[in-house]
Amino acid sequence: MTSLAIDGKDYPVLSGTVGPEVVDIRKLYANTGRFTYDPGFTSTASCESKITYIDGDAGILLYRGYPIDQLAEQSNFIEVAHLLLNGELPSADEYADFSRHITRHTMIHEQLATFYRGFRRDAHPMAIMCGIVGAMAAFYHDSTDIHDPKQRVIASHRLIAKMPTLAAMAYKYSIGQPFLYPDNSLSFSANFLRMTFGVPAEPYVVDPVVEDAMEKLLILQADHEQNASTSTVRLAGSSGANPFACISAGIACLWGPAHGGANEAALNMLRQIGTPDRIPEFIARAKDKNDPFRLMGFGHRVYKNYDPRAKVMGKVAKQVLDKLGINDPIFDVARELEQIALNDPYFIDKKLYPNVDFYSGVVMSAIGFPTSMFTVLFAISRTVGWIAQWTEMMEDPEQKIGRPRQLYTGATHRDYVPLASR
Numbered sequence: 001m002t003s004l005a006i007d008g009k010d011y012p013v014l015s016g017t018v019g020p021e022v023v024d025i026r027k028l029y030a031n032t033g034r035f036t037y038d039p040g041f042t043s044t045a046s047c048e049s050k051i052t053y054i055d056g057d058a059g060i061l062l063y064r065g066y067p068i069d070q071l072a073e074q075s076n077f078i079e080v081a082h083l084l085l086n087g088e089l090p091s092a093d094e095y096a097d098f099s100r101h102i103t104r105h106t107m108i109h110e111q112l113a114t115f116y117r118g119f120r121r122d123a124h125p126m127a128i129m130c131g132i133v134g135a136m137a138a139f140y141h142d143s144t145d146i147h148d149p150k151q152r153v154i155a156s157h158r159l160i161a162k163m164p165t166l167a168a169m170a171y172k173y174s175i176g177q178p179f180l181y182p183d184n185s186l187s188f189s190a191n192f193l194r195m196t197f198g199v200p201a202e203p204y205v206v207d208p209v210v211e212d213a214m215e216k217l218l219i220l221q222a223d224h225e226q227n228a229s230t231s232t233v234r235l236a237g238s239s240g241a242n243p244f245a246c247i248s249a250g251i252a253c254l255w256g257p258a259h260g261g262a263n264e265a266a267l268n269m270l271r272q273i274g275t276p277d278r279i280p281e282f283i284a285r286a287k288d289k290n291d292p293f294r295l296m297g298f299g300h301r302v303y304k305n306y307d308p309r310a311k312v313m314g315k316v317a318k319q320v321l322d323k324l325g326i327n328d329p330i331f332d333v334a335r336e337l338e339q340i341a342l343n344d345p346y347f348i349d350k351k352l353y354p355n356v357d358f359y360s361g362v363v364m365s366a367i368g369f370p371t372s373m374f375t376v377l378f379a380i381s382r383t384v385g386w387i388a389q390w391t392e393m394m395e396d397p398e399q400k401i402g403r404p405r406q407l408y409t410g411a412t413h414r415d416y417v418p419l420a421s422r
Helices: 028-032 068-074 077-086 092-103 110-118 125-138 149-175 188-197 208-220 228-238 243-254 262-273 276-287 308-324 329-343 345-349 356-367 371-394
Strands: 003-006 009-014 052-055 060-063
Touching: 003 028, 009 028, 060 068, 060 077, 060 308, 068 208, 068 308, 077 092, 077 188, 077 208, 077 371, 092 149, 110 125, 110 149, 125 149, 125 243, 125 371, 149 188, 149 243, 149 371, 188 208, 208 308, 208 356, 208 371, 228 243, 228 371, 243 371, 262 276, 262 329, 262 356, 262 371, 276 329, 308 329, 308 356, 329 345, 329 356, 356 371
Parallel strands: none
Antiparallel strands: 003 009, 052 060
């Protein structure tokens, strides 16, 4: 099919390099006076993109054409960040140059650190991140001109590099420990782990298994096509907002429990189950249509097959748990529940495979992160995807300010009645 006819007008059908065809309805309203109605935009392409491709039925996730499992197993976060931002894997010289730029931007303006004292000690780290990242626009004026390509690059480097520093400071503030400055001799992940769990009184030795787990976690969550937070970043950017404001908007959207908070919900469910002997009880409840209980961390809105990220993170979870030797029944619950879900006909028929959130919550908890930090870690990695998507939007000649339409169901025309007559 090359076009779709509506009221005698033809609307072209566009084809991407892979994926379903798309009907171009940009002139539908002008030609017919009608809109489309698509709550959640589940059948609407809001942009053209070359960054990430998902085939949910086949369980495929590609970054710039590269399978996510290959990148997670063979690459590192800095290299993947370069790939998402620039479209290609870097040469040795390009990698060294990009890594140097990110490393040299990890420190933050010292005055920005004083902002943390304005928050209560029990403030949620995501609340702090929304405010601090948005406030960066007040400190880095030399990279807020969105029409200058050089400033866009500088802002991108700053956001990617400083996000772990800001996140670690949010955690340190919540537990009353002093901030640690970045160590430029460490990798991206090792530096974050040290700033989060290290103290000035003694050296911090990064466990290579934990560092590798952190790298894979960041890679797996770096981008995921036009999800809610990415669409929020693009929508904010379409108005001409500066990149710091756009990423702050993305963080706010990510904070929602239906988006970035899913791994926390999965871990809370494991804690609710408590011990492996109670699993049959909760499996029965999950199968009961009249019981409101739902197994969290299983199934996915996009993936109707095994989430390719979950395959990688499942291996990581086993490695971390074995290496750290943590004696916690919730990890035994996670392992047994995984096996049941992979073999029970009920889960198989409904395609309720364990998703990445099921495993990532287990891994982050084992490393030592409180659940309040789970979404913050998500924001660190997803900042790369947000920036790549924002940059692509800024360079798109067809980009327009976002302005969805609506199906109005309110009152029709009414004349005003003075208060004395009502």
